[in-house]
Amino acid sequence: MNYLIVFIMNLAIILIPCIYLFVIYIFKKKKKRKLKIGHFLIAIIMATLIILIKDKVSDIILKDNKSGDSVIKEVENGSGNEVEDNPNYVETTSKGYILEKIDGAYYIDGYIIVNKSYPFSDSWIPSNTEEEINNDICKNCLDKEVYNMWSQMKNDATSIGLNIYISSGYRSFSYQKGLYEHYINKGGKDYADITSARAGHSEHQSGLAFDLNSVDDSFSATDEGKWVNNNAHLYGFIIRYPKDKTNETGYKYESWHLRYVGTYLADKLYNNGNWITMEDYFGLDSQY
Ligand SMILES: [Zn+2]
Known part of the structure; x- marks a missing residue:
């Protein structure tokens, strides 16, 4: 219409x-x-x-x-002064956005913000998931709308002979804690911090993000990786950690990690193939 x-x-x-x-x-x-x-x-x-x-x-x-887009929380600021009257107010970002904290998660304009600066509380879990959360890890425990858009994207990829699949979906706070410690043991703290997120700082806790296929650098050069990079935004997904943006996101390039933000913001961040990070767009830091 x-x-x-x-x-x-x-x-x-x-x-x-x-x-x-x-x-x-x-x-x-x-x-x-x-x-x-x-x-x-x-x-x-x-x-x-x-x-x-x-x-x-x-x-x-x-x-x-x-x-x-149902995953984008409707935040009611009420009338009057948005800052003084808003009990959820945290700060105004360098780009003039209002950052809020609601029930253990940070939001800007209803979008969940989670990075090195802004963690979830340890008890935060997504609601309204496609599959009920009963375990620390669950591929399909994604928000229903996210799962629906992912299914459309997967079907369209399949129809042109591409094979994309979720390798890692929801991960709990405690699972992420173990994963981060595993990376510390493997390569030390600096290695762990650029490779993995500390507990509470992972988007995988949100139910809005997942990793595809091989979950490694080889993915970007595959037909699947190229298609995902150019088409994910049409389904509301972004490459959350784009190439050469480590100083903004705090993470190395992850061609396989998708985050759902809805088609409106995804289109803006896709920026005709020249990805903009959420940190740059909203004016946020991402550092421990
Ligand atoms: Zn990931």
């Missing part, structure tokens, strides 16, 4: 000025049937105005779609 409105407005850009010129022409006396430059100027102004209105309407429609 929303896209129908945009389509009609696209048509109107051409049609309305044409109708205007046609009417002017028809209503002139037969002998004087001649369009002046002024008439064409008015038609151009009309088209420009419709384009401007269309852009505003598209923006509103896209924002509406964003709030339709």
Whole structure:
């Protein structure tokens, strides 16, 4: 329905000025049937105005779609001063966004924020998951909307002969704790910090993120890895730790780690293939 409105407005850009010129022409006396430059100027102004209105309407429609994404928490700030009256207020970021903490998780504009600076509480678990959480690890214990979008993405990949699958989905606070300690034993603290997240700091606790296929650097060069990089945003997923953005995210490039943010933000972060990080977009740090 929303896209129908945009389509009609696209048509109107051409049609309305044409109708205007046609009417002017028809209503002139037969002998004087001649369009002046002024008439064409008015038609151009009309088209420009419709384009401007269309852009505003598209923006509103896209924002509406964003709030339709159920994983994006509707945060009620109430009226009045957003900062002083908001009991959840934590800070205003360098890009002017309001960071809030609600029930053990950080949010900006309803998007869960979890990185090296902003952890979940140890007891935080996702609700409304596709499969009920009974274990420390669970591939399908993802938010229902995330799981639905993932299924669509997987089906579309399968239909063109690609094989993508989840290797790691939900991980509990305590599982992440063990995993991080495993990496410390393997390569020391610095190695562990760039490879894995400390307990509470992993997106895998959110039920909004998962790892694909081989979960290693070889994935990006595969047909699957390339397709995921170029198409994941169409399903609302982002490459959460893009290439050459370690100084922003705090993690090395992970072509296999997807995070769901809904199509509105995913499209902005995809940025025509030149990925923007959540840290850069919202103006956040990510450091212990
Ligand atoms: Zn991951």
